[in-house]
Amino acid sequence: EAGVVQSPRYKIIEKKQPVAFWCNPISGHNTLYWYLQNLGQGPELLIRYENEEAVDDSQLPKDRFSAERLKGVDSTLKIQPAELGDSAVYLCASSSRTSGSTDTQYFGPGTRLTVL
């Protein structure tokens, strides 16, 4: 079974440029998460999708960040314009919500963004 796929793995851009990250979750997983991981810190949730609906985007900086999961499968996270402080690893995870169960989140390898 293929795991969570993310691309690109690395991205270097200049500040004020736009950037987009792509995530393909494990097949059949209806819940998808985007996390931000700063160096030396734990992941912080940016947004969580249940199918195509964003059910928790309270931590997403909406002035410059946007996300979509149009068909409830793969997802794109965008930053426009990027700032120096956006340099971090962006992790995608997915899980399969089963009634009465606590489901494991499976993480992708992440996209390491460097803003110059």
Next chain:
Amino acid sequence: AQSVTQLDSQVPVFEEAPVELRCNYSSSVSVYLFWYVQYPNQGLQLLLKYLSGSTLVKGINGFEAEFNKSQTSFHLRKPSVHISDTAEYFCAVSEDNYGQNFVFGPGTRLSVLP
């Protein structure tokens, strides 16, 4: 709101020695607890989780953790570490029945020395 503390940012240990990575949490309700491992340039992988029942939880790669409600702790242990255990370890807590709204700790870097 829940929070997670991992007091040790780095733990060096010699190969075949035992190790304990500490995790304390704060929450006003019942919680579900998790340990994840992150190898260099990889995503996070679940080691083990506590949902209910026995307070001693066994996970993959010989790791185990013990839930202590009175001390609000969930320390991770391994009786004999290997070089390949060198990685970043994250404790996480969720108050959600589905374990979906995670709060991660800052992580502990375990370095196993030959």
